[in-house]
Amino acid sequence: CQASTVRQQRKFPDDFLFGTATASYQIEGAWNEDGKGENIWDYMTHNNPTVIKDVSNGDIAADSYHNYKRDVEIMRELSLDAYRFSLSWSRILPTGMANEVNPAGIEFYNNYINEMLKYNITPMITLYHWDLPQKLQELGGFANPYISDWFADYARVVFENFGDRVKHFITFNEPREICFEGYGTTTKAPILNATAVGTYLCAKHLVIAHAKAYYVYDKEFRASQGGQCGITISVNWFGPHTDSAEDQFAAELKRQAEWGLYAEPIFSSEGGFPKELSQRISEKSAQQGYAKSRLPEFTAEEKALVQGSSDFFGVNHYTGYLISATQAKVQNPVPSLPDDVDAGTIVPAEWPKSASAWLTLSPNSILYALTHLKERYNNPIFYITENGWSTPPEAGLNDDMRGTYYRTALESVLDTLDAGVNLKGYMAWSLVDNFEWMEGYTERFGLYSVDFEDPARTRTPRKSAFIYKHILSNRFIDHTYEPESMTMTID
Ligand code: GBH
Numbered sequence: 001c002q003a004s005t006v007r008q009q010r011k012f013p014d015d016f017l018f019g020t021a022t023a024s025y026q027i028e029g030a031w032n033e034d035g036k037g038e039n040i041w042d043y044m045t046h047n048n049p050t051v052i053k054d055v056s057n058g059d060i061a062a063d064s065y066h067n068y069k070r071d072v073e074i075m076r077e078l079s080l081d082a083y084r085f086s087l088s089w090s091r092i093l094p095t096g097m098a099n100e101v102n103p104a105g106i107e108f109y110n111n112y113i114n115e116m117l118k119y120n121i122t123p124m125i126t127l128y129h130w131d132l133p134q135k136l137q138e139l140g141g142f143a144n145p146y147i148s149d150w151f152a153d154y155a156r157v158v159f160e161n162f163g164d165r166v167k168h169f170i171t172f173n174e175p176r177e178i179c180f181e182g183y184g185t186t187t188k189a190p191i192l193n194a195t196a197v198g199t200y201l202c203a204k205h206l207v208i209a210h211a212k213a214y215y216v217y218d219k220e221f222r223a224s225q226g227g228q229c230g231i232t233i234s235v236n237w238f239g240p241h242t243d244s245a246e247d248q249f250a251a252e253l254k255r256q257a258e259w260g261l262y263a264e265p266i267f268s269s270e271g272g273f274p275k276e277l278s279q280r281i282s283e284k285s286a287q288q289g290y291a292k293s294r295l296p297e298f299t300a301e302e303k304a305l306v307q308g309s310s311d312f313f314g315v316n317h318y319t320g321y322l323i324s325a326t327q328a329k330v331q332n333p334v335p336s337l338p339d340d341v342d343a344g345t346i347v348p349a350e351w352p353k354s355a356s357a358w359l360t361l362s363p364n365s366i367l368y369a370l371t372h373l374k375e376r377y378n379n380p381i382f383y384i385t386e387n388g389w390s391t392p393p394e395a396g397l398n399d400d401m402r403g404t405y406y407r408t409a410l411e412s413v414l415d416t417l418d419a420g421v422n423l424k425g426y427m428a429w430s431l432v433d434n435f436e437w438m439e440g441y442t443e444r445f446g447l448y449s450v451d452f453e454d455p456a457r458t459r460t461p462r463k464s465a466f467i468y469k470h471i472l473s474n475r476f477i478d479h480t481y482e483p484e485s486m487t488m489t490i491d
Pocket of ligand 1: 316
């Protein structure tokens with residue numbers, strides 16, 4: 001096509017890390033093998049199976065526990081620089097507590113890491129991607145302030161065992177999904193639906209847990225291991241529906257509730273929870289007859305501990321929404337976080353739709369989100385730790401829209417780099433199809449498809465796998481590239 005040859009080619013820097021991301025519960029399977037303890041997803045899917053759309057679970061999933069060598073082979077086929085994966089806390093510490101370490105769990109992750117390193121693939125570890133040991137949930141999970149000590153103890157075991165070879169650690173994946181979806185509503189385990197205070201209690205305890213783990217790394221391991229420790233927060237873009245002052249304020253409040261609750265205490269120069277949101281929650285709490293704000297306070301000591309406790313800002317970004325102060329409002333539970341924000345969400349009909357209700361292709365959303373974070377938090381090191389697109393199972397290997405999505409997203413990444421954002425890498429979600437939480441196996445995010453009917457869980461590249469490989473190997477986006485065949489090779 002004429003335009004692409006005329007157009008100046010923009011390149012990704014050579015040291016820009018291209019990878020893919022996955023999570024333990026979504027791919028590993030082997031839910032009760034070799035001493036692994038039960039986690040909250042095992043517990044929920046076994047005891048309350050109908051909460052999952054297709055009444056499935058992650059007992060076997062993509063069976064990566066047994067197929068990890070094939071997964072690393074796929075990474076080599078894709079020519080990845082890096083691979084982000086999460087550890088199953090209860091595979092390492094069956095009860096959640098660090099007094100009893102499961103050697104088979106350590107061995108599994110050692111094999112996995114060593115297999116990647118053999119082929120120069122940089123491992124990036126997420127310590128927690130939603131699979132809390134069930135025993136800790138029974139003690140209150142993230143509603144119990146002691147979670148920060150249990151998590152720091154677990155983190156120490158992780159750094160001790162893997163930090164000689166792994167230089168990128170992410171404490172938590174997506175606090176919003178842990179705290180709002182898990183505690184404030186019913187869309188993630190442990191489906192507590194503690195709408196009034198659950199999200200906010202969790203938010204406070206989680207950022208303190210993050211900070212304690214960060215200081216375990218910083219004080220006990222950084223000098224000898226020389227790596228980095230950060231956190232990943234879901235940052236979709238929430239822009240104002242119109243440029244009225246009301247819509248702008250509604251969008252700001254929404255951003256504070258979606259990600260500011262977790263980002264502000266860690267990355268802002270003032271520390272603590274976001275101001276406008278805190279004020280709103282405190283006003284509503286008073287009206288609702290609470291003696292104190294439903295949003296807990298930090299002590300001065302806690303605030304100082306959390307502030308500045310991250311070497312980088314991991315961003316999971318998928319989409320964007322337009323926020324209105326007056327339109328598209330729905331009745332939310334009272335009291336609840338959405339009721340505290342009290343705004344409407346609009347998705348323009350022309351934005352292309354994926355197989356997931358919440359995910360559309362929202363133009364320029366990466367650029368908007370990352371430049372906003374750059375200004376607000378003084379341009380820390382960023383990694384995009386997830387970005388991806390879902391297709392329905394029946395689409396099979398033909399996923400033109402996923403290819404289009406990645407090309408569009410990566411153009412926005414180039415714009416983001418041009419805008420001076422300190423962005424160091426990009427992880428596509430996901431390497432292979434996996435257990436998509438409440439949606440079970442009804443939505444697929446893999447660059448490779450997995451045959452879940454086949455006991456071997458055979459993996460096959462989709463068209464987008466070739467497109468992604470072409471982009472990262474050449475360091476530019478060729479919008480006209482078409483794979484010659486659907487056979488993958490290792491270059
Ligand atoms: C990521 O979260 C997760 O980190 C990853 O594990 C997951 O597989 C991937 O997304 C794809 O979903 O509309 O109430 O049903 C992205 C964050 C996921 C948050 C979907 C909102 C919708 C919940 N979003 N979720 S609901």
